[in-house]
Amino acid sequence: MLSCTAPLLRGNSPYVIARLQAQARGMSQAAAATQSSPTTQAPAAPVPQTPSPEATAPALAPNAQFGVPKGRWHVSRTPSNQLPVYELAKRGGNYKLTQIKKVEGDKAAFKETLARDLGLDIKKVILKVPTGHVEVRGSVRKQVNEWLAAQGF
Secondary structure, eight states: OOOTTOTTSSOOOHHHHHHHHHHHHTOOHHHHHHHHOSSOOOOOOOOOOOOOHHHHSOOOOTTOBTTBOTTOEEEOOOTTSOOOEEEEEEGGGTEEEEEEOOEEEOHHHHHHHHHHHHTOOGGGEEEOTTTOOEEEESSOHHHHHHHHHHHTO
């Protein structure tokens, strides 16, 4: 049995001692915490039942990803509320890439729409399948940001 005055125990607070004593008696930590807690909690109010997401969500195409219907796409913003468009310099700085992250939905449709609206050659817009990023050859970050802002993202 543990002594309440054990000098070598770290954190000799009443809570730690009560928990250790309860463990020695074979009680669970949850039961010990509720038994030794000096404050009492009011019983929680019943949580109202909400309908399941399947019952309230509209029907989507079977190929839809992330809740975006087929042929549609969405670009989420970063936690700092910026558009996820980045400019990369490769091969010693003479090869510029513009990278668009956080594209959800039909990425192929996004690629085609981006190339068409910005007047880019479709061969310069690359879809990276493992990461889901869309890369554009060249330094077009400003144009992509303006285009995404005009699209409402």
